[in-house]
Amino acid sequence: MAVDVVWKGNEYTNSSDRKGQAPLIIVNHISAGSMSSMDSWFTSPDNKVSSAHFGVSKQGTIHQYVKLERMAWAQGITADRIATAPAAIVRSKGINPNLYAVSIEHEGLDGELTEQQFVASVALHRYIQAYVADHWGYTIPFDREHVLGHFQIDPVRKASCPGAKFPWKQLYSTLSLPDKRHGGADSVEEQLKQLQTLVTDLKGRLAWLESQHQLQEVPIWAKASVDKAVAQGLVYTPTPSSLDFYRMLIVLDRKGLL
Numbered sequence: 001m002a003v004d005v006v007w008k009g010n011e012y013t014n015s016s017d018r019k020g021q022a023p024l025i026i027v028n029h030i031s032a033g034s035m036s037s038m039d040s041w042f043t044s045p046d047n048k049v050s051s052a053h054f055g056v057s058k059q060g061t062i063h064q065y066v067k068l069e070r071m072a073w074a075q076g077i078t079a080d081r082i083a084t085a086p087a088a089i090v091r092s093k094g095i096n097p098n099l100y101a102v103s104i105e106h107e108g109l110d111g112e113l114t115e116q117q118f119v120a121s122v123a124l125h126r127y128i129q130a131y132v133a134d135h136w137g138y139t140i141p142f143d144r145e146h147v148l149g150h151f152q153i154d155p156v157r158k159a160s161c162p163g164a165k166f167p168w169k170q171l172y173s174t175l176s177l178p179d180k181r182h183g184g185a186d187s188v189e190e191q192l193k194q195l196q197t198l199v200t201d202l203k204g205r206l207a208w209l210e211s212q213h214q215l216q217e218v219p220i221w222a223k224a225s226v227d228k229a230v231a232q233g234l235v236y237t238p239t240p241s242s243l244d245f246y247r248m249l250i251v252l253d254r255k256g257l258l
């Protein structure tokens with residue numbers, strides 16, 4: 001299942017230069033309104049205050065308003081509050097968090113997501129992680145330091161974004177699972193089966209490689225020694241054997257042991 005991202009941004013959508021910063025965190029928001037009002041606000045010529053990279057509707061559709069290469073105006077805080085932000089990364093970076101954030105708005109009011117919306121949001125988190133890894137060579141970790149809520153950046157004005165009902169636990173645990181869409185094994189049995197196939201395959205290759213080292217005829221230079229060994233009943237079937245075997249017989253012969 002490819003992630004279906006619909007481009008909705010226009011020339012009025014607010015965005016700025018990232019000033020060389022790579023996206024390091026994903027910040028989750030609740031839109032406190034409908035998807036259509038989100039679409040029209042983020043593309044309105046009257047909006048000079050806010051934007052987000054993505055919006056996820058209750059039906060699970062994903063809209064994009066700002067390219068990931070640009071910064072969206074989603075969680076700006078005044079410079080004096082950066083030092084006291086709950087999120088450690090915001091305090092340690094010490095700059096406008098929009099510069100290194102990717103923001104996701106969710107259609108809704110209190111953070112409760114529909115099943116389709118949750119699934120789409122998880123897929124979007126993975127899409128963002130892959131996109132950032134491709135373009136910046138950095139993999140955003142799916143942990144509590146890098147997948148954040150707006151309240152962890154701005155606890156004063158945005159204490160209830162994305163809302164009390166936002167499914168944090170479910171989000172982190174789902175993001176920690178292998179991505180099934182990319183052929184990840186989804187159970188221990190499945191992983192075991194894959195390993196068994198690999199071992200069988202390797203055994204076959206090993207047998208083939210070994211067979212390549214078996215000579216089907218006694219080399220001329222070893223013939224006299226091999227004949228002696230056969231005559232003495234030391235060797236019953238001189239072929240197929242390895243070069244080392246014939247060399248060993250020659251050594252024994254030269255030592256007068258045959």
Ligand SMILES: [Zn+2]
Pocket residue numbers: 028029030074150158161162
């Ligand atoms: Zn927010």
